[in-house]
Amino acid sequence: NHAMRVLGIETSCDETAAAVVEEGIKILGNKVASQVDIHSRYGGVVPEVASRQHLLSIVPVMRQCLESASLTMHDIDAVAVTCGPGLAGSLLVGANFAKATAMAAGKPLIGINHLEGHIYANWLTGHIPTLPALALIVSGGHTDLVLMKDHGDYRLIGRTRDDAAGEAFDKAARLLNLGYPGGPVIEKAAKSGKPTLKLPKGVIPGSSDFSFSGLKTALYRLAETGQAGSPNDAAASFQEAVVKVLVKRTLATAEEWGVNQILLAGGVAANGRLREKILQDSPVPVSIPPLSLCTDNAAIIASCGYFHLVKGERSGLDLDVFPSLPF
Numbered sequence: 630n631h632a633m634r635v636l637g638i639e640t641s642c643d644e645t646a647a648a649v650v651e652e653g654i655k656i657l658g659n660k661v662a663s664q665v666d667i668h669s670r671y672g673g674v675v676p677e678v679a680s681r682q683h684l685l686s687i688v689p690v691m692r693q694c695l696e697s698a699s700l701t702m703h704d705i706d707a708v709a710v711t712c713g714p715g716l717a718g719s720l721l722v723g724a725n726f727a728k729a730t731a732m733a734a735g736k737p738l739i740g741i742n743h744l745e746g747h748i749y750a751n752w753l754t755g756h757i758p759t760l761p762a763l764a765l766i767v768s769g770g771h772t773d774l775v776l777m778k779d780h781g782d783y784r785l786i787g788r789t790r791d792d793a794a795g796e797a798f799d800k801a802a803r804l805l806n807l808g809y810p811g812g813p814v815i816e817k818a819a820k821s822g823k824p825t826l827k828l829p830k831g832v833i834p835g836s837s838d839f840s841f842s843g844l845k846t847a848l849y850r851l852a853e854t855g856q857a858g859s860p861n862d863a864a865a866s867f868q869e870a871v872v873k874v875l876v877k878r879t880l881a882t883a884e885e886w887g888v889n890q891i892l893l894a895g896g897v898a899a900n901g902r903l904r905e906k907i908l909q910d911s912p913v914p915v916s917i918p919p920l921s922l923c924t925d926n927a928a929i930i931a932s933c934g935y936f937h938l939v940k941g942e943r944s945g946l947d948l949d950v951f952p953s954l955p956f
């Protein structure tokens with residue numbers, strides 16, 4: 630009865646990733662092939678290009694992952710794969726590959742919700758979170774505040790009504806001609822700027838929901854009329870506005886539900902200013918995974934898969950993909 634090892638596969642967007650995680654918490658191997666250089670030529674992810682690139686990368690990435698851990702499929706107990714949300718063509722490559730791998734090795738398969746997977750970055754840091762916790766999932770496609778009472782027991786408390794936080798960063802960066810992907814370039818520019826612009830708050834009054842499209846429009850108007858100042862100041866202002874509302878709403882919700890811990894997750898959790906401010910302002914402990922676990926990877930999928938598998942959950946080999954799977 631050895632420690633359970635799960636192979637994770639992730640291809641929902643523009644990273645091709647494979648990982649092996651033991652007992653849901655210990656990373657044995659973790660490989661990510663990023664397509665960012667390819668898509669940056671187009672200023673965003675091109676779905677057809679992404680699917681094709683996954684097809685080219687998935688086998689080498691899986692091989693490198695197993696080799697880096699000195700493992701073979703004989704050492705693997707189950708396969709976990711992202712089945713949504715994401716780009717249909719991209720999800721299909723990973724799902725089909727995971728099915729073939731599970732079938733050939735005679736191991737169980739489990740389909741994983743990418744958003745739930747992001748939360749599990751917090752189980753891979755060396756410190757196990759104490760539940761109930763409030764997770765702030767901020768990625769390119771989602772901005773969700775999720776109350777996690779137990780593994781598999783979630784309640785969606787708040788979400789964005791329009792743009793996701795990462796999407797807002799990406800659009801703002803395009804507007805300011807700073808490049809792609811938006812989050813890292815805005816963060817870099819903001820380091821040399823000051824938050825001088827007055828921007829709207831990014832909330833839906835009377836709810837726990839976010840709204841980032843007004844922020845983007847305000848920035849657009851200022852830029853169009855020559856009132857945005859230097860790109861660095863505009864970037865700093867935009868970042869400060871997004872971070873402020875994320876932190877404020879998260880802390881208010883955490884207090885309201887009396888959680889033991891706050892968990893950060895998703896690509897935007899890589900943002901240095903967000904990390905700094907939430908640590909500064911929060912009265913409850915905040916778990917902040919390292920950058921490499923915040924952005925898309927397969928270790929989070931393998932970890933999440935483990936906690937489903939130990940409950941006896943399995944997917945059939947007829948597993949489908951769900952491009953707009955909700956949390």
Ligand code: KG4
Binds near residue numbers: 795798810813901
């Ligand atoms: O979770 P993720 O890697 O992919 C999705 O599932 O969407 O998140 C990608 C998003 C992008 O919108 C990117 O601009 C944003 O995360 N991001 C950041 C930073 N690094 C990545 N946003 C703000 N600051 C960063 N340092």
Ligand code: ZN
Binds near residue numbers: 895
């Ligand atoms: Zn993601």
